[in-house]
Amino acid sequence: MTRYQHLATLLAQRIEQGLYQGGERLPSVRTLSTEHGVSISTVQQAYHLLEEKQLITPQPRSGYFVTPRKAAPPVPAISRPAQRPVEITQWGSVLELINARLEEDMLQLGSGMPDISQPTIKPLWKVMSRLAQKQDLRMLNYDNIYGVPALREQVARLAIDSGCQLSADEIVITTGCHEALSVSIRSVCQPGDIIAVESPTFHGTMQTLHGFGIKVIEIPTDCETGISLEALELALDQWPIKAVVVVPNCNNPLGFVMPDNRKRGLLALAQRFDIAIIEDDVYGELVYDYPRPITIKSLDQDGRVMLCSSFSKVLAPGLRVGWVAPGRYLDRVIHMKYIGTGSTATQMQMTVAEFIRLGHYQPHLRRMRAHYQRNLDIFTHWVRHYFPCGICVTRPQGGFLMWIELPEAFDSVRLNRELRECNIQISVGSLFSAAGKYRNCLRLNYALPFNPQTERALAILGAAVERAMECCMPAIPAAAELPEKSEGGTAVNQ
Amino acid sequence: MTRYQHLATLLAQRIEQGLYQGGERLPSVRTLSTEHGVSISTVQQAYHLLEEKQLITPQPRSGYFVTPRKAAPPVPAISRPAQRPVEITQWGSVLELINARLEEDMLQLGSGMPDISQPTIKPLWKVMSRLAQKQDLRMLNYDNIYGVPALREQVARLAIDSGCQLSADEIVITTGCHEALSVSIRSVCQPGDIIAVESPTFHGTMQTLHGFGIKVIEIPTDCETGISLEALELALDQWPIKAVVVVPNCNNPLGFVMPDNRKRGLLALAQRFDIAIIEDDVYGELVYDYPRPITIKSLDQDGRVMLCSSFSKVLAPGLRVGWVAPGRYLDRVIHMKYIGTGSTATQMQMTVAEFIRLGHYQPHLRRMRAHYQRNLDIFTHWVRHYFPCGICVTRPQGGFLMWIELPEAFDSVRLNRELRECNIQISVGSLFSAAGKYRNCLRLNYALPFNPQTERALAILGAAVERAMECCMPAIPAAAELPEKSEGGTAVNQ
Ligand SMILES: Cc1ncc(COP(=O)(O)O)c(C=O)c1O
Ligand SMILES: Cc1ncc(COP(=O)(O)O)c(C=O)c1O
Numbered sequence: 010m011t012r013y014q015h016l017a018t019l020l021a022q023r024i025e026q027g028l029y030q031g032g033e034r035l036p037s038v039r040t041l042s043t044e045h046g047v048s049i050s051t052v053q054q055a056y057h058l059l060e061e062k063q064l065i066t067p068q069p070r071s072g073y074f075v076t077p078r079k080a081a082p083p084v085p086a087i088s089r090p091a092q093r094p095v096e097i098t099q100w101g102s103v104l105e106l107i108n109a110r111l112e113e114d115m116l117q118l119g120s121g122m123p124d125i126s127q128p129t130i131k132p133l134w135k136v137m138s139r140l141a142q143k144q145d146l147r148m149l150n151y152d153n154i155y156g157v158p159a160l161r162e163q164v165a166r167l168a169i170d171s172g173c174q175l176s177a178d179e180i181v182i183t184t185g186c187h188e189a190l191s192v193s194i195r196s197v198c199q200p201g202d203i204i205a206v207e208s209p210t211f212h213g214t215m216q217t218l219h220g221f222g223i224k225v226i227e228i229p230t231d232c233e234t235g236i237s238l239e240a241l242e243l244a245l246d247q248w249p250i251k252a253v254v255v256v257p258n259c260n261n262p263l264g265f266v267m268p269d270n271r272k273r274g275l276l277a278l279a280q281r282f283d284i285a286i287i288e289d290d291v292y293g294e295l296v297y298d299y300p301r302p303i304t305i306k307s308l309d310q311d312g313r314v315m316l317c318s319s320f321s322k323v324l325a326p327g328l329r330v331g332w333v334a335p336g337r338y339l340d341r342v343i344h345m346k347y348i349g350t351g352s353t354a355t356q357m358q359m360t361v362a363e364f365i366r367l368g369h370y371q372p373h374l375r376r377m378r379a380h381y382q383r384n385l386d387i388f389t390h391w392v393r394h395y396f397p398c399g400i401c402v403t404r405p406q407g408g409f410l411m412w413i414e415l416p417e418a419f420d421s422v423r424l425n426r427e428l429r430e431c432n433i434q435i436s437v438g439s440l441f442s443a444a445g446k447y448r449n450c451l452r453l454n455y456a457l458p459f460n461p462q463t464e465r466a467l468a469i470l471g472a473a474v475e476r477a478m479e480c481c482m483p484a485i486p487a488a489a490e491l492p493e494k495s496e497g498g499t500a501v502n503q
Numbered sequence: 504m505t506r507y508q509h510l511a512t513l514l515a516q517r518i519e520q521g522l523y524q525g526g527e528r529l530p531s532v533r534t535l536s537t538e539h540g541v542s543i544s545t546v547q548q549a550y551h552l553l554e555e556k557q558l559i560t561p562q563p564r565s566g567y568f569v570t571p572r573k574a575a576p577p578v579p580a581i582s583r584p585a586q587r588p589v590e591i592t593q594w595g596s597v598l599e600l601i602n603a604r605l606e607e608d609m610l611q612l613g614s615g616m617p618d619i620s621q622p623t624i625k626p627l628w629k630v631m632s633r634l635a636q637k638q639d640l641r642m643l644n645y646d647n648i649y650g651v652p653a654l655r656e657q658v659a660r661l662a663i664d665s666g667c668q669l670s671a672d673e674i675v676i677t678t679g680c681h682e683a684l685s686v687s688i689r690s691v692c693q694p695g696d697i698i699a700v701e702s703p704t705f706h707g708t709m710q711t712l713h714g715f716g717i718k719v720i721e722i723p724t725d726c727e728t729g730i731s732l733e734a735l736e737l738a739l740d741q742w743p744i745k746a747v748v749v750v751p752n753c754n755n756p757l758g759f760v761m762p763d764n765r766k767r768g769l770l771a772l773a774q775r776f777d778i779a780i781i782e783d784d785v786y787g788e789l790v791y792d793y794p795r796p797i798t799i800k801s802l803d804q805d806g807r808v809m810l811c812s813s814f815s816k817v818l819a820p821g822l823r824v825g826w827v828a829p830g831r832y833l834d835r836v837i838h839m840k841y842i843g844t845g846s847t848a849t850q851m852q853m854t855v856a857e858f859i860r861l862g863h864y865q866p867h868l869r870r871m872r873a874h875y876q877r878n879l880d881i882f883t884h885w886v887r888h889y890f891p892c893g894i895c896v897t898r899p900q901g902g903f904l905m906w907i908e909l910p911e912a913f914d915s916v917r918l919n920r921e922l923r924e925c926n927i928q929i930s931v932g933s934l935f936s937a938a939g940k941y942r943n944c945l946r947l948n949y950a951l952p953f954n955p956q957t958e959r960a961l962a963i964l965g966a967a968v969e970r971a972m973e974c975c976m977p978a979i980p981a982a983a984e985l986p987e988k989s990e991g992g993t994a995v996n997q
Contacts, residue, residue, distance in 0.1 A: 126640065327643040327646060343598070344598075344714060348715070354851050
């Protein structure tokens with residue numbers, strides 16, 4: 010971190026902690042320069058950075074002021090889903106979401122799309138075109154059903170960062186993380202079986218479970234520490250659960266990273282009840298802190314963790330290159346892969362392997378982490394600015410997805426329908442629950458490079474939320490009356 | 504057809520019909536030139552062609568002689584599988600076959616690989632590299648779940664040749680024909696349901712059915728006219744069958760093209776019993792005769808036919824680009840596709856669409872048809888030459904797969920194991936039956952450009968078969984005692 014970044018971070022913390030209040034004048038450049046023993050230009054750069062993040066505002070000839078803003082909205086409380094296995098439906102709503110991807114002038118705040126426009130991804134094109142020029146016949150042939158060896162080796166190498174000792178032989182390349190999850194689920198479950206999931210859970214996983222006739226039991230999940238081990242244990246005691254699916258690193262939709270001791274606890278539970286863990290690490294590389302967090306797979310001794318991931322979020326989803334490290338279920342996984350798609354397209358595997366081999370992966374990853382973290386700052390600021398009081402907002406530790414909880418009676422499905430007229434698309438919370446919960450929640454994407462159009466969309470969204478909240482509630486209390494953190498998920502309704 | 508080709512065909516027919524017998528001297532070049540009113544050099548070219556096909560042999564200074572050979576082996580009789588639903592297993596053997604693809608010095612006579620080395624496929628590389636240079640961001644984005652529109656339009660256009668009026672909206676792009684079959688099957692069946700299949704049936708389809716817990720009932724199938732409608736009707740009367748899977752054009756493994764009236768009959772049966780038809784047309788474009796045969800889909804009025812295909816056999820399997828036209832089951836198919844893999848890799852779809860748009864498809868197809876037809880001639884010749892009497896051999900009408908039936912007691916699984924020591928790999932017949940039939944059969948691939956190594960392999964294979972036949976039968980009758988065509992599938996044992 011350079012000097013000015015360091016200084017900016019320090020100042021931002023002071024603002025966050027309320028040391029400098031909204032509207033207050035900040036120390037002069039000269040004062041800070043003396044106080045911190047840095048040059049005038051370092052202070053100026055730091056102030057510029059804070060200005061970019063919209064934390065401070067310059068006033069001509071009077072210096073910098075803290076941008077006035079509301080109190081930070083609280084984080085949603087632990088979820089409280091129904092404690093019994095339910096069947097999943099809602100395919101219609103998911104389809105709507107998928108189809109919205111096709112509407113070009115729609116602002117895709119509901120999608121899971123990463124930003125694919127950064128310059129560090131450019132070498133991918135060169136690699137692609139160079140491979141085509143080589144006319145390597147292996148690119149046209151049926152691939153090894155396990156995947157291209159060169160790519161499996163690179164994936165094994167990357168896994169070291171998450172604490173995993175994997176050999177290329179233990180990795181199976183798939184058509185995106187979607188197929189990794191799909192084959193993993195089918196490898197350990199039959200139709201009619203029960204699987205435990207976090208609540209809320211990524212709607213793609215929900216649909217996969219649904220499509221294979223599997224029931225889910227949704228487990229209460231905390232927005233900062235993840236799935237409740239206590240509730241999971243109760244459920245395991247009560248139901249013949251075959252596996253648990255979790256997204257412990259940079260959870261979709263909640264953005265948390267599960268603490269290491271809870272990862273250990275989850276593995277211990279899985280061992281005790283002899284169930285499989287399907288670990289979806291698709292956002293794991295995008296955690297903002299360095300080094301990245303470990304996977305549960307890295308703790309696994311007896312091969313019960315099936316680690317699923319892909320290059321969709323870090324590089325680009327159109328590549329459809331994912332993988333699974335299925336541990337003891339390797340043979341089943343290969344069988345399920347064979348009957349689903351046969352082998353995976355060769356050329357994109359070779360492209361990604363070469364991109365990594367040439368050293369383009371880490372610089373790209375670093376850039377994307379910084380980009381999303383910066384976007385989060387701005388986005389959070391906008392949400393505070395444009396959304397009404399009485400909402401809860403997650404504090405994602407990585408990735409590019411934010412979860413917003415509105416008062417219980419709020420109907421995000423109706424909101425979504427209204428917004429489509431303004432060409433704005435969001436993810437409605439109810440997609441993330443089989444039991445029909447979270448209709449009062451939304452998930453927003455902050456991956457895209459921001460522009461005035463994005464800010465306007467946030468303003469429209471905030472206003473629409475405000476209007477809808479006025480309809481669904483007799484009166485909105487003033488911000489000052491709200492507790493700092495909601496309790497039991499209903500505080501927002503007080 | 505040029506003059507010399509015409510003359511060569513005529514002479515080949517005469518040889519085939521026995522007008523010129525094995526070992527007999529053929530008319531001199533001058534005689535033929537006079538007889539047919541063509542130039543000396545035309546006759547010489549015709550003789551050269553026949554020599555290439557190994558139908559005739561030149562003897563220095565004495566002219567051309569008919570290559571001595573045995574009588575054409577008969578075609579296998581109609582199959583007689585068990586008439587009850589059975590569960591499929593044999594995944595171990597299929598895995599062995601798939602893994603053999605990885606052994607570089609193995610002669611892959613058992614694979615379903617097309618020839619990807621012909622010059623007409625070269626433009627594919629150029630298209631690929633040009634697309635990469637364009638840096639079209641759509642190639643990195645999540646694709647439309649239906650597939651790239653440009654490709655769906657091209658597929659709809661190609662379908663016209665098989666008599667189909669399809670719009671792009673009715674087509675879903677998949678990860679190869681594998682995924683097309685997989686989503687189709689899952690769209691109309693639940694685990695425990697029964698599906699009717701041809702007997703023998705492509706092992707990939709068998710495994711897919713197995714993997715989803717579906718039972719199959721194998722229907723007797725004729726090597727020249729396809730699935731027995733009479734037997735199918737009986738089965739439909741007796742069992743709650745949900746669908747029938749057929750490969751009516753260029754069947755794998757039998758190579759037949761189902762006559763149009765039988766296609767009509769099959770559709771009528773499906774209507775009467777209200778079942779779906781899953782039509783696998785993956786080899787349909789490779790039928791040697793022009794124009795190509797119609798699909799059952801082209802006759803379909805009420806959307807019950809799900810047409811599955813891919814570019815794997817015509818272009819290259821490594822592309823993993825296939826499609827399904829699922830008729831009335833479109834919504835279910837999209838759902839099943841979403842939960843299996845999400846969308847298909849974009850770049851290869853765009854590559855194929857552009858290859859077709861630029862007019863490279865038809866010339867390539869014409870070349871491949873001619874190539875495989877020519878290979879079939881040579882291959883058939885080798886089989887006659889190197890294999891013992893007492894075998895039945897199919898006469899494929901397209902594609903590049905030949906099915907050989909050996910005496911009932913023959914064990915192709917053991918043969919396969921022996922051959923692997925010589926680095927030759929075949930497909931054992933038992934993979935093509937859930938009920939464990941066809942252990943006495945093999946499927947051979949004649950796609951690859953031939954060289955002395957291929958001929959040597961055929962010689963080794965023929966000798967191994969001969970040895971094995973000697974072990975499993977008391978005595979092999981002389982060729983002359985064999986009937987021209989086997990009856991009831993047991994004549995070969997006489
Ligand atoms: C948690 C999670 N898992 C899996 C996927 C699917 O990833 P892929 O595009 O690689 O199939 C997504 C994408 O939205 C996701 O958010
Ligand atoms: C009859 C048949 N259907 C489907 C397939 C699978 O084709 P694809 O490679 O496009 O998945 C094959 C390939 O072997 C086949 O022979």
